[in-house]
Amino acid sequence: MTERNYSGLKEYFQETYRDNSYVKLLEMKLVHIEPGVARLSMPINPEKHTNLYHVAHGGAMASVADTVMGVACGSLGRRVVTLEINMNFIKAAEAGTMVSAVGRVLHNGRNTLVVEGEVLGQDDTLLLKARGTFYVVGKFDIEPEV
Numbered sequence: 001m002t003e004r005n006y007s008g009l010k011e012y013f014q015e016t017y018r019d020n021s022y023v024k025l026l027e028m029k030l031v032h033i034e035p036g037v038a039r040l041s042m043p044i045n046p047e048k049h050t051n052l053y054h055v056a057h058g059g060a061m062a063s064v065a066d067t068v069m070g071v072a073c074g075s076l077g078r079r080v081v082t083l084e085i086n087m088n089f090i091k092a093a094e095a096g097t098m099v100s101a102v103g104r105v106l107h108n109g110r111n112t113l114v115v116e117g118e119v120l121g122q123d124d125t126l127l128l129k130a131r132g133t134f135y136v137v138g139k140f141d142i143e144p145e146v
Helices: 003-018 021-025 057-072
Strands: 030-035 037-043 080-088 098-108 114-120 126-139
Touching: 003 021, 030 057, 037 057, 037 080, 057 098, 057 114, 057 126, 080 114
Parallel strands: none
Antiparallel strands: 030 037, 037 098, 080 126, 098 114, 114 126
């Protein structure tokens, strides 16, 4: 797939997620997408994303990890729902910082996909490591070249 095709894939998913209320609520943005790989960013807004310790709430971190893994599946044209996720919280994300999340498809099966996710701090410090199994419920209206 050429860089131009990546651009079209990114535009497609930006439009697809533009009206997703949860993605908008958490201020997630699609940064990069290619077949089997996606990257999102999310600010750790002290008014929205933090817990009583003034660091990112685990639910916000889990949400960006789950979302980026789902987008990685979508980059292969697969509509999915999450069957199972395992998350290891390594380090806290401080309020006022930006995190990035990367999802990579490890297995692209007929009915399920296995995906690895990472959430990284501004200095690329590993904050969270995840692995999930996703069930295929349909297809997106794209035909990515892989």
